[in-house]
Amino acid sequence: MYPSRFRYEAPRSLAEAIGMLHDGGEDAKVLAGGQSLVPLMKLRFASPELIVDINNVPGLDYHRADPDGTLRIGALCRHADLERSDLLKATQPTMASAAPVIADPVVRNRGTLVGSLCHADPQGDWASVVLALGGSVIARGPGGIRSIPLAEFVTGPFQNVLDPDEIAVEAVIPPAKGTRSGGYLKLERRVGDLVALEMSGETVNRAGISLTGVGGSTIGASAAAEALTGRPLSADAIGRAAELAAEAARPRTDHRGSAEYKRHMVHTFVVRLLSRTDAPAERAA
Numbered sequence: 001m002y003p004s005r006f007r008y009e010a011p012r013s014l015a016e017a018i019g020m021l022h023d024g025g026e027d028a029k030v031l032a033g034g035q036s037l038v039p040l041m042k043l044r045f046a047s048p049e050l051i052v053d054i055n056n057v058p059g060l061d062y063h064r065a066d067p068d069g070t071l072r073i074g075a076l077c078r079h080a081d082l083e084r085s086d087l088l089k090a091t092q093p094t095m096a097s098a099a100p101v102i103a104d105p106v107v108r109n110r111g112t113l114v115g116s117l118c119h120a121d122p123q124g125d126w127a128s129v130v131l132a133l134g135g136s137v138i139a140r141g142p143g144g145i146r147s148i149p150l151a152e153f154v155t156g157p158f159q160n161v162l163d164p165d166e167i168a169v170e171a172v173i174p175p176a177k178g179t180r181s182g183g184y185l186k187l188e189r190r191v192g193d194l195v196a197l198e199m200s201g202e203t204v205n206r207a208g209i210s211l212t213g214v215g216g217s218t219i220g221a222s223a224a225a226e227a228l229t230g231r232p233l234s235a236d237a238i239g240r241a242a243e244l245a246a247e248a249a250r251p252r253t254d255h256r257g258s259a260e261y262k263r264h265m266v267h268t269f270v271v272r273l274l275s276r277t278d279a280p281a282e283r284a285a
């Protein structure tokens with residue numbers, strides 16, 4: 001199928017892009033990697049009248065760390081940039097383990113982390129990772145800049161809090177509170193359940209557990225994370241966190257498996273990830 005007719009603009013600055021979005025209102029859409037938007041347009045699930053392609057806007061393709069360890073990922077940083085990143089391998093084990101399991105090489109070459117957050121697909125990997133790491137999105141619009149915690153950014157399946165004339169310019173991951181460790185496990189094909197986790201320190205200073213593909217949107221398993229915080233990673237604590245994460249999941253029985261099976265996989269993945277985080281290979285300063 002072909003998309004409906006639309007007007008295409010390729011502005012060369014953020015201010016110009018925001019102005020175009022403002023004029024276009026609800027009928028305008030940002031195009032970043034196009035890996036989600038273009039298929040939706042071809043199927044006519046989305047029929048924007050105006051496409052504002054931000055790929056010619058300079059200075060958005062970065063990912064870098066501030067001196068305090070805050071990680072910033074620009075709106076045109078591709079999945080492949082993150083997959084190849086030495087910075088992530090050295091400082092962000094959860095992100096480094098998630099990047100290679102996103103889609104396939106073709107999609108990773110064009111798709112962006114920020115676009116994935118904006119798309120808010122309940123099956124999207126990055127929303128889980130960024131939620132578990134306590135990250136946020138920086139949005140810019142005619143009224144200025146605002147920072148939105150990811151937990152508030154995604155409001156439901158394929159929905160976010162951006163105004164039609166706002167652009168998500170950056171995703172931000174706060175610095176670790178100690179030694180950062182963690183991982184990302186994805187059960188592909190059969191179920192599509194995903195678990196992301198980030199912890200800091202020998203005694204756990206901060207934990208984050210997020211679940212993807214086992215509910216209507218990304219689920220932050222906050223009770224499970226709290227059960228780990230302020231104590232060493234004992235077998236009891238791991239078991240309790242896994243139980244609470246499984247309880248937080250809201251899976252449905254479908255052709256990929258029963259709700260019971262999916263819940264069981266969440267439990268298994270949380271135990272597996274937490275049991276691995278003590279291994280030296282999983283640690284990053």
Ligand SMILES: Cc1cc2nc3c(=O)[nH]c(=O)nc-3n(C[C@H](O)[C@H](O)[C@H](O)COP(=O)(O)OP(=O)(O)OC[C@H]3O[C@@H](n4cnc5c(N)ncnc54)[C@H](O)[C@@H]3O)c2cc1C
Nearest residue numbers: 030032033034035036037103111112115116118124125168
């Ligand atoms: C075959 C295939 C397999 C895939 N598999 C996976 C997978 O395993 N895991 C996974 O997580 N994802 C997967 N994806 C999705 C992929 O990761 C997309 O790249 C991602 O969801 C969207 O990023 P994008 O840059 O392509 O956004 P686009 O397609 O350009 O945009 C998506 C939506 O976000 C909006 N948007 C994008 N950027 C901004 C911005 N800066 N500000 C405001 N709004 C913005 C757009 O208007 C649009 O509504 C897959 C896609 C395909 C085609």
